[in-house]
Amino acid sequence: MHDESELNKQYQEKTPQSAKWHKRAKKLFPAEGATHFARVLRPHRPYIKKADGVKKWDLDGNEYIDYVLGHGALLLGHNHPDIVKAVQEQVSKGVLYGENHPLEVEWAELIQEMMPIAERMLFCACGNEANMMAVRLARVITGRKKILRLEKHYHGWADELASPAEPGVGQDNVVVIPQNDLEKLERELAKEEYALLLTEAGGAFLGGRTPIDPDYVRKIPALTQKYGTLWLLDEVVSGFRTAPGGWQSIIGVQPDLTTLGKCIGGGLNVGVLVGRADIFEPLNPGGNFSRQVMQGGTWNANPLTASAGIAAGKLLKTGEPQRKAAEAADLLRKEGNLILKQKGISGAFYGDSSIAFLYLGPVDYDLTDSLRSPVKDLAKLTSPEKATIYNRLLLHLLQRGVANLIGSIFILSNLHTDVHIHKTMQAFSDSLEGMLKEGSLKNNR
Numbered sequence: 001m002h003d004e005s006e007l008n009k010q011y012q013e014k015t016p017q018s019a020k021w022h023k024r025a026k027k028l029f030p031a032e033g034a035t036h037f038a039r040v041l042r043p044h045r046p047y048i049k050k051a052d053g054v055k056k057w058d059l060d061g062n063e064y065i066d067y068v069l070g071h072g073a074l075l076l077g078h079n080h081p082d083i084v085k086a087v088q089e090q091v092s093k094g095v096l097y098g099e100n101h102p103l104e105v106e107w108a109e110l111i112q113e114m115m116p117i118a119e120r121m122l123f124c125a126c127g128n129e130a131n132m133m134a135v136r137l138a139r140v141i142t143g144r145k146k147i148l149r150l151e152k153h154y155h156g157w158a159d160e161l162a163s164p165a166e167p168g169v170g171q172d173n174v175v176v177i178p179q180n181d182l183e184k185l186e187r188e189l190a191k192e193e194y195a196l197l198l199t200e201a202g203g204a205f206l207g208g209r210t211p212i213d214p215d216y217v218r219k220i221p222a223l224t225q226k227y228g229t230l231w232l233l234d235e236v237v238s239g240f241r242t243a244p245g246g247w248q249s250i251i252g253v254q255p256d257l258t259t260l261g262k263c264i265g266g267g268l269n270v271g272v273l274v275g276r277a278d279i280f281e282p283l284n285p286g287g288n289f290s291r292q293v294m295q296g297g298t299w300n301a302n303p304l305t306a307s308a309g310i311a312a313g314k315l316l317k318t319g320e321p322q323r324k325a326a327e328a329a330d331l332l333r334k335e336g337n338l339i340l341k342q343k344g345i346s347g348a349f350y351g352d353s354s355i356a357f358l359y360l361g362p363v364d365y366d367l368t369d370s371l372r373s374p375v376k377d378l379a380k381l382t383s384p385e386k387a388t389i390y391n392r393l394l395l396h397l398l399q400r401g402v403a404n405l406i407g408s409i410f411i412l413s414n415l416h417t418d419v420h421i422h423k424t425m426q427a428f429s430d431s432l433e434g435m436l437k438e439g440s441l442k443n444n445r
């Protein structure tokens, strides 16, 4: 048995105010006091009172370099001056008109300019909602009920989108198959039963924790067209984080539908379903469909989010923030892999975008640089028994002023500089030492 109590004690001493609020939260929020599954941590994640740029501060004044960045929404960091200005100006002009307004048109035109498949679009409150609408439309258009999905790909928590393993999830019409298996995909599609194929851009979870083979994705459109299924490429994470045209512009594909969210709202909540005009025809009250699809949603294209979205879109359109964030992620991966090697710890940082993933465990490729996956068997990248070790790493990192997502995911922005990365990697190195010392991690020596 190793002694992990020392770090827990130090962390509690460093975050007494957070501990106090967490005690209150536990009486309110069922997931151990957290309001999102990725915010659960024992004893607790810090309670934040302020954020700016790439940093955030907790109630006890502790500073963190932030790699959560609003679950990936803040490619431009916290409080970008253009977004703050736009939102401040809009607040005094009204936050919710419940009417048509020019900002929604301007915002949509900006999105259309960046993503040519966006002939029509629907603004929703979040990515989950946008994917739900895609399911609905695909069923109306194709006259089919069934939905085809790829293992571990995340699209939200609604019935057709959630993991089939979750209790209470109604998925009578959902079939989940492994990614990268073209034969299996064709076998399913050939049944001509599926309304929609949903895939996450980049791979499963946050745009590629389990990377997908781009060549596999490039073959999807010919198959879905052949068998009459619509294809949705979910770019809620990758849309405008990877490039102004999204991941689809990088690998050169044109899905029927795409969902966007996160970055495109400049930090305010949004989801957008975009795609071919004919697929949206069921929403047209004068259209030919016997049953019209209705889109409700109090917050759809609200002027406040639209003002932030326009400000963010103008910056993202240049491609410069994406380039900088990807460069920062490359440096983090490179330094991280060197540290792992120096310490004789099996594992690797990987990923090919501005999100860096850490895998701890034996690798099949000797990495000093980034690669799409360090192991052949992709299931290893997310094996559940590793969660304890990543959580432990997270606590060590928090104690040393670094906040990331579930211990193993580092989401970067265009504001992360070499100095931030070096500091982070020093904290990572010290954390690994701490883990070796307490026995929660072993090296190969």
Ligand SMILES: Cc1ncc(COP(=O)(O)O)c(C=O)c1O
Pocket: 071, 125, 126, 127, 128, 129, 131, 154, 155, 156, 200, 205, 206, 207, 234, 235, 236, 237, 261, 262, 270, 271
């Ligand atoms: C790929 C992907 N799709 C959809 C969603 C759901 O978006 P939202 O959280 O805005 O509902 C997420 C959320 O993380 C996501 O990562």
